[in-house]
Amino acid sequence: MxxxxxxxxxxxxxxxxxxxxxxxxxxxxxxxxxxxxKPVMLSIDLEILKILINDKPLIPLLRVLRKNKELHTRELLVTMGSWGYGQSLMKRATNLGLIARTIKKEKTRGRGKPRIYNALTNKGREVVGLADKIGYEK
Incomplete structure (x- = not known):
């Protein structure tokens, strides 16, 4: 050995x-x-490892959501400092099952569309946790 x-x-x-x-x-x-x-043994789900390798730009988005729990779409994009590319990242994360998007109506009556709130799923938390363990850039 x-x-x-x-x-x-x-x-x-x-x-x-x-x-x-x-x-x-x-x-x-x-x-x-x-x-x-000494090397440390990690047991990693293959799907999570594929996400870390192929979708590295998603990690800052997931870190923002982990820090803030739940944000509506506009707040999330402003916090990230990204508009066009940030929306495509959100779509990709939603399709992979890393982010859950829920529609919540505000109590005050007003015009316009109801807000869509974004929150991390358990799978998203696992991806961010593994990224922190192996030392992906912050």
Whole structure:
């Protein structure tokens, strides 16, 4: 069996003492020390792994929803700072079952369409949790 250990390389800088006249600058010696970290086993659902690999742009959208619980569509797009591309991301996440969209009517009578609220599903929470564990960019 092979040991699958990853080594982190850390540079350590030491200043050597000089016994010569004070006019010379001290010599700087750089050595490398390898730290060994143990691999961690993760059990990952294949479908979630495919989403992480193929749909990486969805992760910021899912992180915004995880942080804010439930947002209506316009608030979500403003929070993300994206309009056209953000809407296509929302459609893709909805089709994959990562976001649940529910229509809620406001109590005040007014004109216009009722708001559609977006919330994470359990599958969406699993995707964001796995992305955080393996260290996807934030």
């Amino acid at each position: 092979k040991d699958n250990k990853k080594a982190k390389v850390v540079k350590v800088t030491k200043v050597a003492k000089v016994t010569k006249p004070a006019k010379q600058a001290p010599k700087i010696v750089t050595t490398t020390v390898a730290k060994v970290t």
